[in-house]
Amino acid sequence: MPELPEVETYRRFIDELAVGQTIAAVQVNDAHVLATPEDQLRAGLLGRTITGTSRLGKNCFLELDNGRVLVLHFGMTGDVGAYRDAPDAPRFTRVALHLQGSGLRLAFIDPRKFGRIRLAESAAAHKQAKKIGPDALQITAAELHQKLSRRKTLLKPLLLDQGITAGLGNWIVDEVLFQAKIHPERLGSSLTEQESGALHSAVQTVLNTAISQEANYRHFPASFLIHAREWDTPAMPGSTDAHTFCPRHAKVKIEKYYVGGRATYICPKCQPTPVSAAS
DNA sequence: ACCCATGTTCTTTG
DNA sequence: TCAAAGAACATGGG
Numbered sequence: 001m002p003e004l005p006e007v008e009t010y011r012r013f014i015d016e017l018a019v020g021q022t023i024a025a026v027q028v029n030d031a032h033v034l035a036t037p038e039d040q041l042r043a044g045l046l047g048r049t050i051t052g053t054s055r056l057g058k059n060c061f062l063e064l065d066n067g068r069v070l071v072l073h074f075g076m077t078g079d080v081g082a083y084r085d086a087p088d089a090p091r092f093t094r095v096a097l098h099l100q101g102s103g104l105r106l107a108f109i110d111p112r113k114f115g116r117i118r119l120a121e122s123a124a125a126h127k128q129a130k131k132i133g134p135d136a137l138q139i140t141a142a143e144l145h146q147k148l149s150r151r152k153t154l155l156k157p158l159l160l161d162q163g164i165t166a167g168l169g170n171w172i173v174d175e176v177l178f179q180a181k182i183h184p185e186r187l188g189s190s191l192t193e194q195e196s197g198a199l200h201s202a203v204q205t206v207l208n209t210a211i212s213q214e215a216n217y218r219h220f221p222a223s224f225l226i227h228a229r230e231w232d233t234p235a236m237p238g239s240t241d242a243h244t245f246c247p248r249h250a251k252v253k254i255e256k257y258y259v260g261g262r263a264t265y266i267c268p269k270c271q272p273t274p275v276s277a278a279s
Numbered sequence: 280a281c282c283c284a285t286g287t288t289c290t291t292t293g
Numbered sequence: 294t295c296a297a298a299g300a301a302c303a304t305g306g307g
Contacts, residue, residue: 171285284304
């Protein structure tokens with residue numbers, strides 16, 4: 001479930017487990033997730049010591065003692081794990097780094113294989129190569145406003161665009177828009193400074209809340225829209241409507257529809273439909 | 280059996 | 294060139 005809070009949680013896990021450790025072996029169970037050819041990856045990692053970790057948006061970096069970095073992107077279903085003996089490898093472990101010293105193996109787990117592992121010259125080089133914008137926890141309100149307001153595109157796709165700000169995914173964008181009381185089909189160019197300010201502070205609040213709960217959404221405050229998503233309240237057999245009610249309006253049903261091809265949840269009362277999006 | 284999915288990137292169409 | 298929709302990717306789970 002890797003949006004920024006999950007990736008930050010993974011990064012902390014890796015930081016505790018792997019920093020200071022030397023890579024003794026690189027085990028590739030499925031080369032599909034490699035964005036760097038296996039031989040190059042192995043040559044670049046074997047014998048290297050992991051000196052630190054960092055993160056940009058949904059990308060996690062393992063810093064190596066030669067200045068290069070291993071970049072992990074978790075796609076839609078990526079996760080990390082650790083194990084000691086081969087039979088204990090988590091299901092769907094695609095790649096494992098064997099760590100000298102602790103004897104642990106760091107697992108890159110990814111059932112759907114949309115995740116990617118690659119070597120890069122540096123985090124900064126990767127940021128530039130992939131045209132990744134400022135991290136969503138670092139961007140200033142002024143910068144966010146400037147980047148959004150010069151685009152006449154729907155707000156939700158803009159917020160999902162990692163080149164504008166990095167780390168927001170589908171559910172977080174819905175949560176942020178709900179908290180800021182802004183409709184996902186507003187145009188970026190229509191935002192007032194006050195609105196983008198509200199958006200910016202909602203981004204900080206939602207991300208920091210999620211990180212503090214280690215991205216376990218079931219522990220999020222009751223004021224969060226996320227509890228209305230189907231994956232929190234699965235539809236009963238035979239039911240086609242799993243929606244629940246707005247945390248702020250007990251009688252208003254949360255609506256689900258699609259924006260930019262992505263499932264989108266809103267409170268029709270908190271987030272009024274803009275005239276430009278009237279259908 | 281069918282439909283949906285937390286992401287990214289490319290193609291198509293206007 | 295831009296914007297928006299759709300598809301593709303690969304696969305599990307409801």
